[in-house]
Amino acid sequence: MDALLRISGVIDAVSRFFGKFIIWLVLAATLISAANAIARKAFNIGSNAFLEIQWYLFGAVFLLGAGYAFLQNAHVRIDVIAGKLSMRTRMYIDIAGILIFLLPMCWFMIQFAWPVVQGAYESGEVSSNAGGLIRWPVYALVPVGFALLGLQAISELIKRFAFLQGKAPNPLLHGAHGGHDEAHAHNDEAKGEVQK
Template identity: 75%
Template sequence: MGTLLNFTRLIDTISRFFGKMVIWLVLASTVISAANAIARKAFNVGSNAFLEIQWYLFAAVFLLGAGYTFLKNAHVRIDVLASKLSMRTRTYIDIVGIVVFLLPMCWFMIQFSWPVVVGAYQSGEVSSNAGGLIRWPVYALVPGGFALLGLQGLSELIKRFAFLQGAGPNPLLQGGDDGDQAEQDHQPDQSAGETQK
């Protein structure tokens, strides 16, 4: 289990990198949007490329940040129901959700979208709007984003099995992220106690 947990730390590091990178994409999108609006209103100058790059950046934030969101346990949950269940039961539910729904969906989306990326790259597909951008980079965000989400799903699956075996902390309590050592130091007793439930 130790080797697998080391593997999860590598995946978590990758997810943290992309999670922090997309913050800058939000800033870039905001700056481009503001500059585009000022240019249109003040100078009557605009470009479809500026509009499309905002869409590209917006897509990148959500697709590349999905794995980081899972790492931080910030995804949508039905807390009203989950709060009534024991940590072990919630962990089993997460395992089923990851294995039955998340990982197959990620695989399907990668398989489905990759030929579209290759086709757009080979054909040099460009937006039909005047001055629009090439399309394959934004198409590539789909398999890339789902690959990152799938990797993080694998990491979370390993961490949940480790918790059930008493070999790791409870990822539901820690936000799934053991990168913050201070947070980890405050959790062992609590997670160990939860293992018995």
């Protein structure tokens, strides 16, 4: 389990890197959007390339940031129901969800999207809009984003099994639904909950 937790730590570091990287994409999209609006309103100059790069950046933020959102527990949960369940039951539900739904979906999306990326790259597909951009980079965001999400799903799976064995803190008590210090403060309590 120690070796698996080290692998989980490496995956978490990759997700954190992309989480910090997409902040710059948000800034770039904001600046491009502002410049495009100013150019259009003040000088009556428009650019399809500027519009499309905004869409590309918007897509990149969501696709490349999905794994980081999972790491931070920032994804949607039905807390009204989950809050009434024991921690052990919640872990088993998470494990089942990752194995039955999330990992197969990531695999399907990568398999489905990769031929589209390859075809667009080989054909040199370009947007049909005048002055539009090449398409394969934005298509490539789909398999890359789902690969990152799938990797983080594996990390979360490892952490949940480790928690059930009493070898790691509760992965649900950090990120968006609780602070890192809170996770350590509740670790003993949560481990006791696992025994129920």
